[in-house]
Amino acid sequence: MNRYHLLSLPKSLLSKRFVAVIVLINLLFMFSLSSFAAAAPEGAPTLDAQSAVLMDAESGQILYQSNADVAKPPASMSKMMTEYLVSRAVKQGKLNWEDIVSVGENAAKQIGSRIFLAEGDKHTxxxxxxxxxxxxxxxxTxxxxxxxxxxxxxxxKLMNDTAAELGMKESxxxxSTGLDRADMPEKFRPASIEGETVMSARDAATLAYHILKDEPEFLExxxxxxxxxxxxxxxxxxxxxWMLGSNKDNPNLRKFAYEGVDGLKTGHTSSAGNCFTGTALRDGTRxxxxxxxxxxxxxDGKRFLETAKLFDYGFKNFEKKTIIQAKATIPEYETLPIKKGVATKLPIVTATDITILIPKGVAVETSIQEVKATQEPLMAPIKLGDKVGTATYKYTDPSTAEEKVVSIDLIAVEDIDKASWWRLMFRAIGNFFSNLFNGIVDLF
Structure with missing residues (x-):
C-alpha cells in the first residue's frame, strides 16, 4: 500500500497511532537516505550523467564510480577499440603506417561524422x-x-574477443564505429552478430587504461x-x-580546456547521449x-564540464601513498627454506613497492595473506636479486570500501651457493640424529 492509497482512505482509519507509524516510517526512510549519502566519499562530485568512472591510469584503481557496470551505447567511444587494434596490428608487423589502401564501398557509404571518402580513394x-x-x-574507421x-x-568479432581478453565484462x-545497426549501410549490417554496441563506463576506462599502457604513443x-x-x-x-589543455588559447573553447588533458575519445548519438573518455596528467599522476x-x-560541451568535476575531485582529494615498501622484509617471513645450499635459509625482501591513490589524510592498513616460493622446495644455487617467491597482501580500498588483494614479487637478498657433497652428508647425518632424539623425547 503506497502513500497515494493511504490518502484515499477514510479519515476515521487514519488514527493518531496509525499516523505516528507512518511518520516513523518516513523518518526511518529519510535517515537511511542520509546514511547512504554519508557513505559516499567526502567531496565526491554530483554529476549529470547516467554513469561515470574515475580511474588511476597507473594502477587501474577506481577512485569514483556511478552505475559503473551498466552497459550503455558508447557511440564513438567504441573507436578506442578500433584505435587499439589498428595500432597493435602495426606493432605486430601486419600493417605499416605508410601502407596505401583503397577505399571500399562500405566505408564510402558511412554516415555521421566523416571525411567524405569516395570508393576507390587511396590513403595511407x-x-x-x-x-x-x-x-x-x-x-x-x-x-x-x-x-x-x-x-x-x-x-x-575481433573487437569482442579483445574485450574479453582485456577484462571488459559489459561490452x-x-x-568499428559505434553507430547503431539501423545507421549502418544495410548491405553491411552484421548477420552473425546480434544486438547493438554497448559498453559500461568501467569497461571504457579499462580500455583506455590498456591503450595508455600498451600504446602510449597514441596520445601524440x-x-x-x-x-x-x-x-x-x-x-x-x-x-x-574540446577539453585538450592546448585549447586554453582558443577563445571559443577556453572554458572547456583542462590543464593536462591530452586524450582520448568523445562519442555522441541520439541513443547514447553525450559521452567522453578523457585522460589528464598532472604532477606525475595520470x-x-x-x-x-x-x-x-x-x-554544448556539457560532457566536458562534467568530466572536469571528476578530474578536480581526483587531483584535489587524492594523494599517492606507498602501502608496501620496496626492499622491505616481511615480519615472520624474513626467510624461505632452501635445499642443497651452503645455508638452509634464504633472506628475502619485496622486489618493488605498491603505491595507490588514497583520499588525503586517510590511512590504509595491509595484512599479509600468503608468502609462497616460486618452487617447493627452493634449490641452490640462488643469486642475489633472483625472484624466489610472491607475497600476497589484502587491504580495504578507502575510495570504494572494496576488499583488494595484491601480489608482489620476492627476491633473494644474497647469493646462496650450492653446498659440497661433504657438507650435505654431515648435514643429513645431523638431521638424522636430531630427528631421532626428538622422536625419543616425544615418547616420554
Whole structure:
C-alpha cells in the first residue's frame, strides 16, 4: 500500500497511532537516505550523467564510480577499440603506417561524422588513423577495420574477443564505429552478430587504461588539435575533444580546456547521449575519467564540464601513498627454506613497492595473506636479486570500501651457493640424529 492509497482512505482509519507509524516510517526512510549519502566519499562530485568512472591510469584503481557496470551505447567511444587494434596490428608487423589502401564501398557509404571518402580513394593507414582519432570519421574507421580483418563484421568479432581478453565484462561490439545497426549501410549490417554496441563506463576506462599502457604513443595523435586530411580541403578537421589543455588559447573553447588533458575519445548519438573518455596528467599522476549519457546536444560541451568535476575531485582529494615498501622484509617471513645450499635459509625482501591513490589524510592498513616460493622446495644455487617467491597482501580500498588483494614479487637478498657433497652428508647425518632424539623425547 503506497502513500497515494493511504490518502484515499477514510479519515476515521487514519488514527493518531496509525499516523505516528507512518511518520516513523518516513523518518526511518529519510535517515537511511542520509546514511547512504554519508557513505559516499567526502567531496565526491554530483554529476549529470547516467554513469561515470574515475580511474588511476597507473594502477587501474577506481577512485569514483556511478552505475559503473551498466552497459550503455558508447557511440564513438567504441573507436578506442578500433584505435587499439589498428595500432597493435602495426606493432605486430601486419600493417605499416605508410601502407596505401583503397577505399571500399562500405566505408564510402558511412554516415555521421566523416571525411567524405569516395570508393576507390587511396590513403595511407596513418592518414585514416588520424582522421579517426581526431575527427571521429566513421568512413576512415570502417576502412581501417576492413584493412585489419578483411570485413567490418570480422573486425567486430575481433573487437569482442579483445574485450574479453582485456577484462571488459559489459561490452559488445557490432561494428568499428559505434553507430547503431539501423545507421549502418544495410548491405553491411552484421548477420552473425546480434544486438547493438554497448559498453559500461568501467569497461571504457579499462580500455583506455590498456591503450595508455600498451600504446602510449597514441596520445601524440589524440592531442592533435587540427588536421588537414587532403591538400585540397578548405577546412581542417577539428578535434572533438574540446577539453585538450592546448585549447586554453582558443577563445571559443577556453572554458572547456583542462590543464593536462591530452586524450582520448568523445562519442555522441541520439541513443547514447553525450559521452567522453578523457585522460589528464598532472604532477606525475595520470587519471582516466569516463562520463556516459550526459544530456544536451553534442555542441554544448556539457560532457566536458562534467568530466572536469571528476578530474578536480581526483587531483584535489587524492594523494599517492606507498602501502608496501620496496626492499622491505616481511615480519615472520624474513626467510624461505632452501635445499642443497651452503645455508638452509634464504633472506628475502619485496622486489618493488605498491603505491595507490588514497583520499588525503586517510590511512590504509595491509595484512599479509600468503608468502609462497616460486618452487617447493627452493634449490641452490640462488643469486642475489633472483625472484624466489610472491607475497600476497589484502587491504580495504578507502575510495570504494572494496576488499583488494595484491601480489608482489620476492627476491633473494644474497647469493646462496650450492653446498659440497661433504657438507650435505654431515648435514643429513645431523638431521638424522636430531630427528631421532626428538622422536625419543616425544615418547616420554
Amino acid at each position: 593507414i596513418k592518414e585514416l588513423y588520424i582522421a579517426m582519432a581526431v575527427g571521429s570519421a566513421n568512413d576512415a 570502417t576502412q581501417l577495420a576492413e584493412t585489419v580483418a578483411g570485413s567490418e563484421e570480422a573486425f567486430a 559488445h561490439f557490432i561494428n 595523435t589524440a592531442k592533435i588539435q587540427k588536421y588537414k586530411f587532403r591538400e585540397r580541403d578548405k577546412k581542417a578537421i577539428d578535434n572533438w575533444n 587519471l582516466i575519467a569516463v562520463v556516459m549519457g550526459v544530456p544536451g546536444n553534442s555542441n
